[in-house]
Amino acid sequence: MRFYCGAEGGSWGADAGHRSVSDGVYSRAPEVPYVKERRGRAVKKLLLVALAAIGGLLVYRQIQADRAEQDLWTEATDSVPTGS
Template identity: 80%
Template sequence: MKKLLLVVLAALGGYFVYRQVQADRAEQDLWTEATDAVPVGAR
């Protein structure tokens, strides 16, 4: 029973780490888009 609990806790921990990484990546993409230089011909 303890092994099952440890597996479940490890899976939940992995899931939350994955979600945090995805959120950080989305925020970085947003900052990159907001701070990209505008090409000269696009004005």
């Protein structure tokens, strides 16, 4: 915390690092740290869900390919032909 005297008629007081509107400067309020933290967590969760979905899709496609190959081998090695 620092103390200052405003340039355009301000008064002595504690300053959190921002000038007041009465000094003629409009300043934006600082972003609250926990908002950035929550936003970061949300992005991480979204990325985790997206990676899980992509991983699930890859596993599903591999299972389907394995089943198709197994069906092909079963048909090729079946001792009784179909249609007999």
